Structure formats: structure tokens, C-alpha cells
Amino acid sequence: MIRVLPDQLVNQIAAGEVVERPAAVVKELIENSLDAGARRIDVELERGGLGLIRIRDDGGGIEPSQMALAFERHATSKIASLDDLERVGSLGFRGEALPSILSVSRLRLTSCPPGGGHAWTLGGEGGLAERQPVPAAHPPGTSVEVRDLFFNTPARRKFLKAETTEFRHAQTALDRIALSRFDVGFSLRHNQRRVRDLAPADSAPARRARVAAICGEEFVAQAVEVDESRMGMRLHGWVGLPSFARNQADLQFFYVNGRLVRDRLPGFALRRAFADVMHSAHHPAYVLYLELDPAGVDVNVHPQKTEVRFREGARVHDMLFGAVHQLLRGVRPQAAEQHRVTLKPMAAAVSAAAMPAHPQGMPSLALVPERAPAVLAEAPAAYGASPPAPSAALDERADEAPLGHALAQLHGIYILAQNRHGLVVVDAHAAHERVLYERMKRQLDGGGVPAQGLLMPQQVSLHEDEADALESRREELYRYGIELDRAGPTSVRVRAVPPLLGGAQVETLIRGLVRDDESRDSRSHFGEALEAQYRVLADVACKAAIKAHRRLTLPEMEALLRDMERTELAGQCNHGRPTWVQLGVDALDRLFLRGR
Structure with missing residues (x-):
């Protein structure tokens, strides 16, 4: 039942402007359809969504007595109390989408509730023109038709991009939702041309096929599946292998209880899991789903609900990092399933x-x-x-x-x-390089990398502040098998290096350590010590590997x-x-x- 929220609850909900471009309308209306129990959602757009956005579903529909109320601000059927807000299980909950969209478009809502006999329709232009719905023809479910978006606010149209760009944003909005609801079928048409036709994916091959349709066949071919439960949480989905690393973070889909989020905590945990196997300028690719008790995550901290706050962030971080890190280390050559x-x-x-x-x-x-x-x-x-x-x-x-x-x-x-x-x-x-690196990591964990004295110590000239920085790290570097001391105001003397390295690459290694020092301040302190150690070992391994x-x-x-x-x-x-x-x-x- 739709009800108007009390002022106290309204004021406790973080809310922002819903309608910023056609893609925002598509997202809000599809989420309403999903919350209504739809199993099939058809989206039709014209002129990138500026001319027409039509969303049709086979969900539960709206009773005619409730239709006018659906256009009231702060009216929703999804929550009724603060307890509901703290355990949100639906995608939308504030009740702002329809009134906000109506205020900047010509909108018509048509709905046929189950067992209702026939459908009813209601609409307006910039505001609700009718207070009572009238009969209409429509199968069970709901359609929302939005025409001439921003017709009454021409200044806002100036901030929109080309129609092709706006359509691409709308398609991305649908794709993101389609990746979270494999049990629902989706279709998308643009200017009378079918762009997406995704049947419900009820089996593992069908789910992989949907991921491939949205993320590309190459991603699926170079991804491994994860499904791990620990600490009262479950993480499942697909993780692209390091060889599939991207130049930009354009293939990262992370869902919390079915809601797509772009949050710093999971992003950092997943990047750390790849830190040992991926260049720092690249980005991992993944489609991952985290499920946990809704009471353990606050989805009401961002107006567009794209960020969340975890009540036990450290446990979530450890879960994500541990599961993906372990997954990457566990993929190995098998006699029956080779890297092809x-x-x-x-x-x-x-x-x-x-x-x-x-x-x-x-x-x-x-x-x-x-x-x-x-x-x-x-x-x-x-x-x-x-x-x-x-x-x-x-x-x-x-x-x-x-x-x-x-x-x-x-x-x-x-x-x-x-x-x-x-x-x-x-x-x-x-x-x-990988073989040597993993060997030295085990040596470091066992007490330290052995050092081998150079027959003739090598002197390396540096700036004075660089020499100061290396001198301050003498004890730390000794654990990596590197022994040095100060030779003068602007130089250091290297007396020993790991046996794998020999003397040929000493100066290159020392200058690499200096660059590592210079970049330390810009990195997060969380997990920095271990990652800094591994960067030193990685540099040694690269210099010592077969040329x-x-x-x-x-x-x-x-x-x-x-x-x-x-x-x-x-x-x-x-x-x-x-x-x-x-x-x-x-x-x-x-x-x-x-x-x-």
C-alpha cells in the first residue's frame, strides 16, 4: 500500500535530485518495476530518451485508488518506519521518482493490478492534470510513458549531450541492473531498433551468457568464478584475471544486496587483492555480488544511493580482499583445462x-x-x-x-x-620474474632475504635528500638482502645484495628504491607496509630475472x-x-x- 511518509522519516532519508538525464529516469523506473515483482521489463527509447521513455513490466501493478497517491512527494509502499529504513531490502524507497519525473515531462502511468479486471491510467504535463484514473487497455503490470523530457525547463536540456551519448548512458543504466537480476528478462529498443533482448538466466551457462552479452566475450573467457561464504557474508561472481587488466575502471560492477555501488572500501580491498599481480596504472575487471544482513549496511548515506556505509567495514574489507586474493593464487595449470x-x-x-x-x-x-x-x-x-x-x-x-x-x-x-x-x-x-619474486616473498616471511656481499662495494651518487631517505631505511632494506651505508653527503655505498641479483643491476635497483620513497606519501597507509616490502622484492626480481x-x-x-x-x-x-x-x-x- 502506498502511503505518505511522516515528516520525521522524510528528514532522515538522504535524497537528491532524481532527474538529471534520461538515464536517471530509466534507472528509477526499472527499479520501481523490480520492486513491484516484475519478471519481464521492456524499455523503449526515442532520441536518446529525450523524445520518449516507455517502461513496461509484468509486475504487481497499482490499484486505481492508489494511483494519484503515487505522484505525491514522499509517498511510498516500500517503507513505513525507521526500522524499515535501517533494513532496506528494496532498490528504491523514498517515493520521489514519479513526482520528480512528472515535474519535467509529459507522463502517463497505466497499470493493471492482478485480478483487477482491467487497467487504469493517469497522467499530466509538468504536474498531475487528472485526480481520478480512467479505464484503459493494458495487460497485467504497469507502463510508464515519459515524453518530451525537460520540455518545460529548456535550460536543463542545454546541459545534455548528443542523443547517441544520452542513449549510451541509458543503456548502461539498464545493463547495470540486468547484471544484478538474472531472474528477470529485459529488452531495450532505440528508435525502433532492438538493442538488447535478455531472456531470464536460470542456469549457470545462461548467466555467463548474459555477462558476456554485457561485458564482452573476452571478459568471460578470461574470468574465473568466485563463490565464498565467510563471516556471515557471501561473495560470488566473476573476477577477470590480471592479464585482462584495463587502462580504465570501465568494467567494475560491485553489488551489495543487489544494489550497484561505487564505494571506496570495496574498491580499495579489491585493488589490494590485485596489487601483487597487476601494474599500478591498470584496473581490474570484475562483476561481484556481496550479500550480507541488510542491518549491516547503511544504504541511506548518499542521495543517489551509489555509496554505502558498512557497520563493520574492517570485516567487509578482509572478506573481499581475502576471497579474491586467495582466488587469484589458487588458479593453476590443470591437465584437463589449460590456458589457451x-x-x-x-x-x-x-x-x-x-x-x-x-x-x-x-x-x-x-x-x-x-x-x-x-x-x-x-x-x-x-x-x-x-x-x-x-x-x-x-x-x-x-x-x-x-x-x-x-x-x-x-x-x-x-x-x-x-x-x-x-x-x-x-x-x-x-x-x-614471478618465480624469483615468490621465492623471495617466502624468504621474507621466514625471517629475511639472504644477503651476499659484493666483491667490490658499489657507490651510487644521489641527491642529498635521497641519500638521507635511504640511510633512514637501512635496517628495513637489510631484511630484503640489501646492505648499504652512507659514503658521503650525496652518495651511498652498497655492500651486499640478494644472491639472485649479483652486482650488475645494483645502481638501477637503488634508484628504483628512491622512486618508491618519493611515491609513498601519495598512497593509503592501510596495508602500506606489506605492499612497500613487496614492491622492493618485485624490483629485485625484475632485475635478476632472465634477460x-x-x-x-x-x-x-x-x-x-x-x-x-x-x-x-x-x-x-x-x-x-x-x-x-x-x-x-x-x-x-x-x-x-x-x-x-
Whole structure:
């Protein structure tokens, strides 16, 4: 039942202007339909929503005696007391959408409640022109038709963008809601053209198909699913692997009890979970759903309800960080499910002469990772420990190891290996960097990275303030296997470095530590100490890893492959780049048109 809220409760609700552009109307009306129990919602737009916005649903409808009341300010059927406000389970609750939209448009509401016999309609232009609804034809459910948005406030139209831009915002609003309600079907038409037609997704494959339709096939191909319950909360959804990191935060959907939010706490927790496997300038991609007791989250702290306040923020942070961090570390090569690459689609009848040619005349490939692996821990053996595989036994041995066995090295950069699925290509530097980094992390956790004295201490010239900063960190750096002291007002003397590094990269490492010092003040203090430690280790690992164009023996290649299989997060380097991809035999067959 719709009722006008008492003034005391109205004043306790954070509210802002609802209608800022057509997308805001689409969002508010779709949320009303969902709160009414709709299982099918059809959206039709003209001229980006400025000419027409029509939302039709099959929900519970509105009784004719309640229709005029629905246009009153502060009238809602969703809450009645402060207790309801503290445990909000609906998407909307203030009762502002219809009166605010009506005030700037020509609006008509038509509704047929279940068992009502026939529908009723009511509307107006800039205000309610009719006090009593009149009969109308309409199936069970409700339609809201909004025409000529901002017709009576032309100044506000000047702040809108082009029709295509406004439509894109409206489509984004629908897509965000469609990702939160897989049980509901949605359609979207723009200027008589169908843009979206999403059937209810009642199975896991159907839900993945909806995510792929909205977020792209590549995201689904490079995402892993999470479903974890702990501390009275449940987190589930899809997390893009680090190799799918984005240049902007355009593929981040986080829902709290079905409501899309953009809150700093979950954003920070999820970014921390990726900090070890992703470049700091990149952004993770995810579609995640957090479910918890509604009493544990306050959704009434932002006018547009896009931010929330968690009553136990530390527990929420630990839940999000722990679940995603553990997920990323648990993805590993499996014998039956390998990290694959695909070729660009080719027409079945394409001839070899029609293929795009490499400068040397070979067909060009587009290798796109579908899944990136990460593997278990334990310190790797020294390179050179594994004997080369006799070629006659290679096919049999390929079944024994997920990454297969080494065949050759390409351009001094890539290791080519064969496993049961086909060809594995490994970036030797990136893979070795991750192996060394994880080894030093274990050493640090065990008490400290060992140091190896340099035969001749190296002196590094710096600015005086840089030398001061490094001198103040002497004890901390010693834990990382770096021993230095002051050599003068503008220099430091390095006496020892981690055994993996040797003396060749000492100056580069020290200057990297200086840059790390300069950027500390701009970072959050939460979790900073551990992340700062890991940045030092990542820098050491990068400098110590196998360099490009270094020729490796087969035993060295074999040892690196085995180390990767024993190392967590071996599917990507410390900057988030993939360390290996797989080209399956079926893809090779397609490339050479075998079987056609």
C-alpha cells in the first residue's frame, strides 16, 4: 500500500535530485518495476530518451485508488518506519521518482493490478492534470510513458549531450541492473531498433551468457568464478584475471544486496587483492555480488544511493580482499583445462593466398589468452637440474606436466614446449620474474632475504635528500638482502645484495628504491607496509630475472617450466602480463586448413 511518509522519516532519508538525464529516469523506473515483482521489463527509447521513455513490466501493478497517491512527494509502499529504513531490502524507497519525473515531462502511468479486471491510467504535463484514473487497455503490470523530457525547463536540456551519448548512458543504466537480476528478462529498443533482448538466466551457462552479452566475450573467457561464504557474508561472481587488466575502471560492477555501488572500501580491498599481480596504472575487471544482513549496511548515506556505509567495514574489507586474493593464487595449470589462445575467426572457404601475410610470407596470428594460470608454492630447483627429454618419449611425457616439456627457444625470448593439448609458449623473463619474486616473498616471511656481499662495494651518487631517505631505511632494506651505508653527503655505498641479483643491476635497483620513497606519501597507509616490502622484492626480481636474448639450454628451459608449476601466480608476471599461453592442436589444424 502506498502511503505518505511522516515528516520525521522524510528528514532522515538522504535524497537528491532524481532527474538529471534520461538515464536517471530509466534507472528509477526499472527499479520501481523490480520492486513491484516484475519478471519481464521492456524499455523503449526515442532520441536518446529525450523524445520518449516507455517502461513496461509484468509486475504487481497499482490499484486505481492508489494511483494519484503515487505522484505525491514522499509517498511510498516500500517503507513505513525507521526500522524499515535501517533494513532496506528494496532498490528504491523514498517515493520521489514519479513526482520528480512528472515535474519535467509529459507522463502517463497505466497499470493493471492482478485480478483487477482491467487497467487504469493517469497522467499530466509538468504536474498531475487528472485526480481520478480512467479505464484503459493494458495487460497485467504497469507502463510508464515519459515524453518530451525537460520540455518545460529548456535550460536543463542545454546541459545534455548528443542523443547517441544520452542513449549510451541509458543503456548502461539498464545493463547495470540486468547484471544484478538474472531472474528477470529485459529488452531495450532505440528508435525502433532492438538493442538488447535478455531472456531470464536460470542456469549457470545462461548467466555467463548474459555477462558476456554485457561485458564482452573476452571478459568471460578470461574470468574465473568466485563463490565464498565467510563471516556471515557471501561473495560470488566473476573476477577477470590480471592479464585482462584495463587502462580504465570501465568494467567494475560491485553489488551489495543487489544494489550497484561505487564505494571506496570495496574498491580499495579489491585493488589490494590485485596489487601483487597487476601494474599500478591498470584496473581490474570484475562483476561481484556481496550479500550480507541488510542491518549491516547503511544504504541511506548518499542521495543517489551509489555509496554505502558498512557497520563493520574492517570485516567487509578482509572478506573481499581475502576471497579474491586467495582466488587469484589458487588458479593453476590443470591437465584437463589449460590456458589457451584462440585465432581470429577465418571463413571456412578462405584460401591460404587470401590470408593476411607476414612480411616473410607466413600467415599472421592473433594470440588471445582465454585463461591465465597460477600455480602452487615451494621453492624451485636450480636451473639445469632437469635432463632434456628424448624426442621419442616426448609425447608420453607431455601428459605428466601441465606446461609440457621444452622443445626450443624462439628469438632468445620465448620457450616453446609441447603438452597434451598442443603448443605452450612461455615468456622466459616474465615467468622467471614471478618465480624469483615468490621465492623471495617466502624468504621474507621466514625471517629475511639472504644477503651476499659484493666483491667490490658499489657507490651510487644521489641527491642529498635521497641519500638521507635511504640511510633512514637501512635496517628495513637489510631484511630484503640489501646492505648499504652512507659514503658521503650525496652518495651511498652498497655492500651486499640478494644472491639472485649479483652486482650488475645494483645502481638501477637503488634508484628504483628512491622512486618508491618519493611515491609513498601519495598512497593509503592501510596495508602500506606489506605492499612497500613487496614492491622492493618485485624490483629485485625484475632485475635478476632472465634477460631477453639469453640463450637457454633445454635443461634450463625444463627447470623453469617445472618451477612455474610449483609457483603461485605463475600465470602472470609482477606487472600483470601473462607468462604463458597455449595454442591447441585444433587451432593449429584450423590455421593450416587441415580436415577441410
